[in-house]
Amino acid sequence: MIIEENMSVQKKLEILSDAAKYDVACTSSGVDRKGTSGGLGNTVAAGICHTFSADGRCISLLKILFTNECIFDCKYCLNRSSNDVVRASFTPEEVCVLTMEFYRRNYIEGLFLSSGVIKNPNFTMELLCETLRMLREVHHFNGYIHCKAVPGASSDIIEMTGWYADRMSVNLELPTAEGLKTLAPHKTRKNILKPMKQIQIGRNELIKPSTFIETNRMSGYAQSISVFDMNSIESEQDQPQILREEANFSLSKSKSELSIRDKILDTNMTGYDSEYSLGKVRRPSINRGFVPAGQSTQMIIGATPENDYQILSVTEALYQKFDLKRVFFSAFIRVNEDTSLPVLPGGPPLLREHRLYQADWLLRFYGFQAAELLSEERPNFNVLLDPKCNWALGHLENFPIEVNKADYYALLRVPGIGVRSAERIVKARRTAKLRFEDLKKMGVVLKRAIYFITCSGQMMHPVKLEENYLTNQLVGMKERLPFGLSGDISYQQLSLFDDLKFMNQNININ
Amino acid sequence: MLTKRIYVCENSIECIFTGIYDAWASNYGHDNNRIQVEESNNEPETMELFSEYIHVKTDNEKAIKVANSIRTKISEEAFQMVCSAAWSCSSKKGDIIYRFLILGFSMGSKVVNHMGDQNVMMIFELQRNVTYEVHHFLGFLRFIESDSNILLAKIKPQNDVLRLIAPHFSDRLSNENFIIYDEKRKSAIVHRSGYSWIYTLADHLDINKFEEYSEKEQEFTSLWQTFFDTIAIEERRNYKLQRNNAPLRFRNNMTEFKN
Numbered sequence: 001m002i003i004e005e006n007m008s009v010q011k012k013l014e015i016l017s018d019a020a021k022y023d024v025a026c027t028s029s030g031v032d033r034k035g036t037s038g039g040l041g042n043t044v045a046a047g048i049c050h051t052f053s054a055d056g057r058c059i060s061l062l063k064i065l066f067t068n069e070c071i072f073d074c075k076y077c078l079n080r081s082s083n084d085v086v087r088a089s090f091t092p093e094e095v096c097v098l099t100m101e102f103y104r105r106n107y108i109e110g111l112f113l114s115s116g117v118i119k120n121p122n123f124t125m126e127l128l129c130e131t132l133r134m135l136r137e138v139h140h141f142n143g144y145i146h147c148k149a150v151p152g153a154s155s156d157i158i159e160m161t162g163w164y165a166d167r168m169s170v171n172l173e174l175p176t177a178e179g180l181k182t183l184a185p186h187k188t189r190k191n192i193l194k195p196m197k198q199i200q201i202g203r204n205e206l207i208k209p210s211t212f213i214e215t216n217r218m219s220g221y222a223q224s225i226s227v228f229d230m231n232s233i234e235s236e237q238d239q240p241q242i243l244r245e246e247a248n249f250s251l252s253k254s255k256s257e258l259s260i261r262d263k264i265l266d267t268n269m270t271g272y273d274s275e276y277s278l279g280k281v282r283r284p285s286i287n288r289g290f291v292p293a294g295q296s297t298q299m300i301i302g303a304t305p306e307n308d309y310q311i312l313s314v315t316e317a318l319y320q321k322f323d324l325k326r327v328f329f330s331a332f333i334r335v336n337e338d339t340s341l342p343v344l345p346g347g348p349p350l351l352r353e354h355r356l357y358q359a360d361w362l363l364r365f366y367g368f369q370a371a372e373l374l375s376e377e378r379p380n381f382n383v384l385l386d387p388k389c390n391w392a393l394g395h396l397e398n399f400p401i402e403v404n405k406a407d408y409y410a411l412l413r414v415p416g417i418g419v420r421s422a423e424r425i426v427k428a429r430r431t432a433k434l435r436f437e438d439l440k441k442m443g444v445v446l447k448r449a450i451y452f453i454t455c456s457g458q459m460m461h462p463v464k465l466e467e468n469y470l471t472n473q474l475v476g477m478k479e480r481l482p483f484g485l486s487g488d489i490s491y492q493q494l495s496l497f498d499d500l501k502f503m504n505q506n507i508n509i510n
Numbered sequence: 511m512l513t514k515r516i517y518v519c520e521n522s523i524e525c526i527f528t529g530i531y532d533a534w535a536s537n538y539g540h541d542n543n544r545i546q547v548e549e550s551n552n553e554p555e556t557m558e559l560f561s562e563y564i565h566v567k568t569d570n571e572k573a574i575k576v577a578n579s580i581r582t583k584i585s586e587e588a589f590q591m592v593c594s595a596a597w598s599c600s601s602k603k604g605d606i607i608y609r610f611l612i613l614g615f616s617m618g619s620k621v622v623n624h625m626g627d628q629n630v631m632m633i634f635e636l637q638r639n640v641t642y643e644v645h646h647f648l649g650f651l652r653f654i655e656s657d658s659n660i661l662l663a664k665i666k667p668q669n670d671v672l673r674l675i676a677p678h679f680s681d682r683l684s685n686e687n688f689i690i691y692d693e694k695r696k697s698a699i700v701h702r703s704g705y706s707w708i709y710t711l712a713d714h715l716d717i718n719k720f721e722e723y724s725e726k727e728q729e730f731t732s733l734w735q736t737f738f739d740t741i742a743i744e745e746r747r748n749y750k751l752q753r754n755n756a757p758l759r760f761r762n763n764m765t766e767f768k769n
């Protein structure tokens with residue numbers, strides 16, 4: 001391990017932001033908090049992007065590792081202990097000064113603090129917690145803080161950190177436990193899920209102390225954090241009406257899916273355990289709530305041979321059983337030479353990542369379920385179509401739907417109609433019957449939608465609802481992909497990854 | 511056919527409201543009136559034939575009457591929409607607001623949902639355009655700290671967003687002294703620690719102050735530059751996406767894009 005003495009802050013920042021750049025979640029969303037008279041900062045629930053780096057990703061938070069001196073040897077990670085890279089560590093004071101001064105100049109929305117595991121998980125978590133404490137109590141920083149929970153750290157330090165942070169996240173790292181075993185030998189699924197569970201339970205205790213504990217005592221949360229309860233708790237707290245209805249909507253069918261998910265997430269933590277409950281530490285004097293912006297996680301896509309269906313099912317389970325706010329996907333980038341890592345000839349699987357994010361939105365805002373979008377027989381997305389088009393083509397019996405009558409959720413399922421358009425339609429049809437030209441004026445994009453909707457019983461053009469014909473029409477359309485993903489080149493790249501046979505031949509795990 | 515009457519207003523919300531008040535009070539028929547906002551650049555307007563041009567002189571009393579009527583007879587939401595529209599850079603905003611209000615005073619609060627109507631839709635568009643720009647500046651605005659510990663920011667917005675971004679920064683930086691200067695309109699928000707913000711014309715502001723970097727300031731500028739450069743992932747480099755998300759017009763005043 002190379003450790004340089006007396007390194008400048010500039011140099012440390014360079015090393016430790018470079019080491020943190022693969023972390024995905026740079027969002028500052030989820031909590032509205034007014035400024036305080038003695039402090040610096042506030043937070044905005046919608047989140048604010050402060051700039052965009054050369055890869056086009058948003059920079060919202062000062063995203064750094066506290067240290068890259070790591071005792072773990074995860075194969076995909078630049079900072080694995082067996083790598084010969086320059087190591088550096090901040091002091092809590094240095095992190096505080098950087099955060100405060102960057103924040104004053106409006107460079108950032110707050111701090112995203114992650115870390116390699118130095119000495120042991122507890123020691124690392126204590127350092128992170130102390131940094132947050134100083135920021136909040138010494139520097140009176142009132143802006144956004146996202147902090148990683150280090151798997152394996154004791155629950156009291158996790159709780160203390162949760163009182164200072166707005167959002168916490170534990171990295172799932174890889175979609176399945178098997179993947180974790182091969183590529184991150186020092187991490188276990190159980191250690192990762194434990195702090196996640198603790199944060200979830202802590203947050204819920206604050207929201208609805210009595211009912212929550214009762215439901216859990218009765219049945220043990222493994223079965224019962226009955227997806228239903230969890231969702232209604234969350235939705236009552238901070239989701240708008242529309243989402244609340246949607247939560248109930250999406251749940252009606254979901255119970256049958258639970259068994260698959262249990263298997264996937266392997267949550268055999270049964271019974272209510274006081275270890276997960278709040279109250280192990282004294283709360284700070286200024287109460288900003290316990291992880292008020294909720295928790296998120298991320299996993300690497302394409303390093304291990306899981307299919308899209310597995311990934312999406314895990315994602316769904318994380319939302320429903322762990323109450324996560326976001327699940328992030330990170331296209332695998334080969335930073336280390338290691339025989340257990342796949343060589344992806346087209347570079348990181350960015351289009352696959354994009355399709356998974358699209359599907360993730362369908363789960364969170366459109367009332368879809370993983371099992372509707374994919375299945376054991378058809379476990380991967382068709383890269384040529386977005387997941388919603390793909391679904392609609394398989395369910396033509398639901399279409400066309402009448403714009404002036406269909407309910408909000410039916411509208412949301414129309415290809416080309418998003419949350420904003422659906423809301424506008426529902427609003428506008430109260431005052432007048434809508435025609436196709438009205439939809440256009442309102443900014444509803446009709447390119448895809450015209451095949452699936454009627455206005456006052458009429459389709460825009462006479463169209464036969466037939467799968468092959470529509471598939472050709474939709475695939476032929478130029479989809480607006482994020483810049484850099486469009487064009488034939490990326491389709492080619494993608495077809496390589498998404499072909500499971502190809503992957504199996506080339507990924508040589510063990 | 512009656513001669514068209516065109517009410518020419520200065521580019522301010524007060525003057526637009528005054529013009530609307532005068533046009534309404536004239537009883538000349540809405541179809542024969544038009545509200546036109548003077549362009550701030552000195553190019554001569556293309557005049558129309560068979561039209562009478564009336565130059566509106568701002569009258570705060572009339573403006574307040576219009577504002578109060580919108581709030582009470584239509585709704586607070588409609589008032590917000592109209593304000594945003596009035597601060598937008600559209601040259602047609604005067605007449606759009608006028609037409610929106612004609613409909614609004616007959617329909618009441620329902621008007622904001624009446625998207626089928628062209629003027630309602632246009633007000634909505636103007637507001638959306640302004641809101642997006644406001645949101646952009648909440649993130650893209652950059653302060654530099656002067657030797658006297660005052661934070662200075664310079665922006666060049668398309669719309670007149672100063673008064674819409676001021677509440678955010680005053681809340682966030684309540685203990686700081688800061689100035690946000692609109693280069694285009696030569697106006698500014700001034701905030702003194704512990705006080706509420708004020709909006710002022712700033713013809714006399716010494717903007718050269720913005721270029722004087724203290725040593726401490728240079729240090730943080732360079733730290734930020736370092737962070738900005740290293741945080742990008744080489745394998746995912748995508749300048750098009752970057753430019754789409756952070757358009758060039760904002761970059762002149764953004765620390766990390768200088769040099």
